[in-house]
Amino acid sequence: MKKSLLLFSFHDISANIRLLHHAKSFASLENSQVIILAPDISSMPKEIEKMINVKHYYLYQFVELPQFMLFFLTPIKILYYLLQLFIIMMSLQNFDFIITSNEESHILSYFLAKWCHSKLIFDYSSLKWNKYDYKLIFMRRFEEILLKLADYHICSTKAIQFILKIRKINAFVIHDPKNPVFQNTKSIKNAKKDDSSINKSDNEKFEVYNLIGINQKMDIQIINENGRIFDDSYFLIGIPFPIFSISNLKSLLTIGKALDKQNAKACFIIFVSPKIEKEITKEISKFHFSHIIFQIFLLNSDAYAFILRNCDFGIIFNTSHYGLEYSHELSDLLACKLPILALKHGCVSEAVKEGVNGFIFENDIQLAKYLNSILIAKNVDLEKMKDSYNSNHQNWTQEWEIFFQEFY
Numbered sequence: 001m002k003k004s005l006l007l008f009s010f011h012d013i014s015a016n017i018r019l020l021h022h023a024k025s026f027a028s029l030e031n032s033q034v035i036i037l038a039p040d041i042s043s044m045p046k047e048i049e050k051m052i053n054v055k056h057y058y059l060y061q062f063v064e065l066p067q068f069m070l071f072f073l074t075p076i077k078i079l080y081y082l083l084q085l086f087i088i089m090m091s092l093q094n095f096d097f098i099i100t101s102n103e104e105s106h107i108l109s110y111f112l113a114k115w116c117h118s119k120l121i122f123d124y125s126s127l128k129w130n131k132y133d134y135k136l137i138f139m140r141r142f143e144e145i146l147l148k149l150a151d152y153h154i155c156s157t158k159a160i161q162f163i164l165k166i167r168k169i170n171a172f173v174i175h176d177p178k179n180p181v182f183q184n185t186k187s188i189k190n191a192k193k194d195d196s197s198i199n200k201s202d203n204e205k206f207e208v209y210n211l212i213g214i215n216q217k218m219d220i221q222i223i224n225e226n227g228r229i230f231d232d233s234y235f236l237i238g239i240p241f242p243i244f245s246i247s248n249l250k251s252l253l254t255i256g257k258a259l260d261k262q263n264a265k266a267c268f269i270i271f272v273s274p275k276i277e278k279e280i281t282k283e284i285s286k287f288h289f290s291h292i293i294f295q296i297f298l299l300n301s302d303a304y305a306f307i308l309r310n311c312d313f314g315i316i317f318n319t320s321h322y323g324l325e326y327s328h329e330l331s332d333l334l335a336c337k338l339p340i341l342a343l344k345h346g347c348v349s350e351a352v353k354e355g356v357n358g359f360i361f362e363n364d365i366q367l368a369k370y371l372n373s374i375l376i377a378k379n380v381d382l383e384k385m386k387d388s389y390n391s392n393h394q395n396w397t398q399e400w401e402i403f404f405q406e407f408y
Contacts, residue, residue, distance in 0.1 A: 003407070004033040006095040006118065008109050010062070010081060013038035018123055018156070020048060021177040022099050025400050027051045035092065037085070057088050081108060089115065096407070099123055099154075106146040113151075119407075122150040124160055125176070126325040154403065159324040159347035172403045176326060177396035181305040182335035208236060208310045211303065212267055212295050234293075235266040235375055238311035238338065240318070240329035242299060244276040246283070248317045248343075251364045253287050253294070255371060260292040264375040267293040269311065271304055299329075308332060312382055313339040313358075313374065315367075320346035334394070339385035341370050357388045 005026045007019050013036055014020070024047070027034045034054045036044075039061040048054055062077045085108065094116040100109040101123040113120035144167055147153070153171035155161050164171045209215075214234050239252070256268060272280050277296060284294045297303050308314070314333040321327055323346035326334070330351060333340050340358035342348045352358040361367040374380045 002031040002033055003029065004035070004093070004095045004097070006098045006112070006116070007034065007036045007038065008098060008100045008105055008112060009038040010059070010077075010105050011039065012041040012061075013056075014040055014042040014044050016101060017177060017179070018125055019099065019101055020045065021396060021400075022123070023048055023054055024051075025397070026404075027054050029404075035095070037088065059084055078108060085112065094118065097121055101125065106149060110149040119152065120150045121152045121154060122147065123154040123156075123174075124164070124171070125156040126322050127160055127163055156325055157347050158350055163324060172399075174396060174399040174403060175394040176331050178335035179305075179332065182309045182332055183337075204306070204310050205236075208307050209234070211307070212236075212269070212293070214267060214293070233265070235264075235313075236307075236311040237266055237268050238308040238314040238333070238336075239268060239270045240299065240308070240314070240316060240332060241270050241272050241276075241280070242327075242329060243318055244272075244279055245317065249280065249283050251367065252315075253284065255364065255368045256289065256292045256294065257287060258368065259371060259375055260289045262372075262376050263291055265291050266375050267295060268315075269295050269297060269307060271297050271299045271308070273299055305332075308338075309336040311336070311338060313341065313385075315341045317343045319343055319348040319351075323347065326351055334389075337386050337389040339380075339382050341367060351394075353388075357385050 003026075005022070007013070007023055009016060009019060016038075019036075019038075023034050023036060026032055027048075032053055034051075036054065036056040037059055038056075039059050040056065041061070044056065049056070059081065062080050089112070095118045097120075098109055098113050098116065098118045099121045100106060106122065109120060109122075112118070147164070147167065147169055153164060153169055154174050155164060155171045156174065156176050158173055161171045161173050241249075252268060252270075256266075259266065270280060277298065280296055284296070287294075297307060314336070316327075316330055316333060318327050319330050319342050325347070330340075330342070330348070334351060340352050342352045342358060342360050344360050344362045348360060352360055354360055359366075359370045361370060370380075374382070
């Protein structure tokens, strides 16, 4: 018997990685049909578009409004989408499941579920109104009412699951999917020095060295036969830095200066947004180094994923936006399977296990200590930390199948 799924959103479907993966995962099942009702601003991945059992119906997006106007015009916005849905749904059959992921879509998704006799599933990747601020009391109460409309709940972290449990709502955790562009398909871990098949132009790591301007000789090898880094090779440190923080930047530069005095050889690769590029460059220019290198690349450039996945480890300050979910940048580091030095905030301990796939620091002193252990003492086995991801249970496919096996 064919099972059908409707994915519904007011926002750009191409920007919603979780909904796209729901479509891909469900469409891969036998006798399945996926219908997507959502705007598509930035173009849906071709992989999903080409699936014969996936069909997309375009919703025209409501005009973007300032936050203070949104509350008053929400009824008009709902009517705007309701009219489009009525026209589209006249030509569609009932669905077994409906999944939506943002608060604004919940009301209409509830009526769609009643209309189509479907099981309604809410997928939460954040809880925006969780803070106990008197200004947000109404929105938080409204969110709590909406939560109870669904038959099932999915969330992206155990932290969100815990908050929902306090609100007497049971939710199943399906961690964020890993973006495949961050997966490194090339490795020279097992290469021998005399292996003629290894060539600079064929190796991503050396392409990154060339891109940065580091003259790293091939005969030095990035990783020795025991899987440990040689003393005279440069460490590549990926640092997604989407939000300008003068204190965090100065911490990196000050620690970098101290490491430079100890002849550490490392390149701090900072990925920034175009808006803060000039400010970051200006601050870095105030420091002078002999061995340490600071390089800047844009987060929205093609080089971001390529360079990040070839780094030896990563540092991140912006681990969560609302405290209950992973930031996009933290998810990128996890997708790269990099050892991570992460600032303690929110649910970061769910993603970074102390001493297993990274370390969590609370201040500059702790960050400096961990960097000294990696770059100077070299008593941290980075390869072992990377291998720990192979036994990590935060796997979208496995968790998704466990959740849906109840219905199949």
